Amino acid sequence: xxxxxxxxxxxxxxxxxxxxxxxxxxxxxxxxxxxxxxxxxxxxxxxxxxxxxxxxxxxxxxxxxxxxxxxxxxxxxxxxxxxxxxxxxxxxxxxxxxxxxxxxxxxxxxxxxxxxxxxxxxxxxxxxxxxxxxxxxxxxxxxxxxxxxxxxxxxxxxxxxxxxxxxxxxxxxxxxxxxxxxxxxxxxxxxxxxxxxxxxxxxxxxxxxxxxxxxx
Numbered sequence: 001x002x003x004x005x006x007x008x009x010x011x012x013x014x015x016x017x018x019x020x021x022x023x024x025x026x027x028x029x030x031x032x033x034x035x036x037x038x039x040x041x042x043x044x045x046x047x048x049x050x051x052x053x054x055x056x057x058x059x060x061x062x063x064x065x066x067x068x069x070x071x072x073x074x075x076x077x078x079x080x081x082x083x084x085x086x087x088x089x090x091x092x093x094x095x096x097x098x099x100x101x102x103x104x105x106x107x108x109x110x111x112x113x114x115x116x117x118x119x120x121x122x123x124x125x126x127x128x129x130x131x132x133x134x135x136x137x138x139x140x141x142x143x144x145x146x147x148x149x150x151x152x153x154x155x156x157x158x159x160x161x162x163x164x165x166x167x168x169x170x171x172x173x174x175x176x177x178x179x180x181x182x183x184x185x186x187x188x189x190x191x192x193x194x195x196x197x198x199x200x201x202x203x204x205x206x207x208x209x210x211x212x213x214x215x216x
Contacts, residue, residue, distance in 0.1 A: 043068040048083055048166060049158070056083060058216075064208040067185050069100065073214040078173045080214045081154070084116070087164040089189035089199070095120065097196040098165045100185045101133070104149050104174045108209045111135060113184045114149050118157035118167045119191045128157035128167055133184075140196045150174045179215040184208065 043059035046068060056070035067086040074080070084100035101115025110133050117140060118128035129142040130152045145151070151172040158166050173179065185208050188199040199205045 043070065046070065046085060054081070054083070054168075056081075058214075060212065062185060062208070063210065064204040065185065065187055067098075067100075067187075067208075069183075069185075069212070071214060073179060075179070075215060078175070078179065079170060080173060080179075081170045082168070084167045084169075084185060085160065085164060086185065086187050089187040095191060096187060096189045097191055098167060098185075098187045099131075099196070100167055101183065102150075102171065102173075103182045103184055103209075104177065106182050108182055108211075110184055110186075110209075114143075114152070115184065115186075116152065116155050116167050116169045117196060118165055119196055121191075121194050126157050126159065128155045128169075130155060130169075137198075173214070180211065180213040182209060183212050 043061045046059070048054060048056075048070075054072075057072050059068060059070040061068055065086055067084065070083040070085070072081045082100070084098070086098040086100075088098075089096040097117060097119035099115045099117040101113040103109065103113040105112045113133040115131055115133055116128060117131050118126065120126050130148060131138065131140055132143045132147055132149075152169050153172075154168060154170040156168045160166055173181070186199055186205065188196050190197040
């Protein structure tokens with residue numbers, strides 16, 4: 001049996017070691033939050049066969065509609081190459097549409113957004129093009145280059161596993177506005193006469209907007 005005088009010293013030492021271990025774990029967790037690695041894994045696991053199998057250095061899991069945005073930002077020219085990926089709207093199958101765009105006004109809303117939209121035409125071909133959302137009932141028609149607030153090139157689209165769609169584009173971001181913008185994304189379940197039909201006006205479909213800094 002140990003001497004009575006030595007027992008308290010060993011208990012205090014053990015307690016000190018335990019506290020040190022707990023503090024080390026807390027510090028480690030604060031430096032590497034579990035949520036950040038989990039979020040990164042979701043979008044970073046995506047691969048793309050379209051657009052020449054292009055690789056993207058950055059990605060974001062968007063907070064609505066199960067969508068993700070992948071992008072390469074070039075600071076020297078203030079351009080960003082994007083791949084927007086979204087599941088098909090419920091009930092739409094491959095007959096629905098998806099869209100992603102930037103609102104240069106900075107407002108968190110659809111009106112004023114310049115978007116790229118993609119859907120399957122009635123003849124079975126997949127189409128993608130820029131359009132301007134100039135009202136709450138936009139025409140969704142292809143926009144002429146002179147009607148665009150900023151140039152968009154390399155627009156293309158592909159279906160993914162029969163469950164979603166990817167839209168590709170390279171955007172020359174508005175001059176003198178830096179790299180931080182309000183962006184908007186959307187999905188709809190129907191295309192009528194080769195025109196995307198209105199999306200739902202409740203739930204995630206009216207909340208699918210956020211701010212993004214492409215330089216981060």
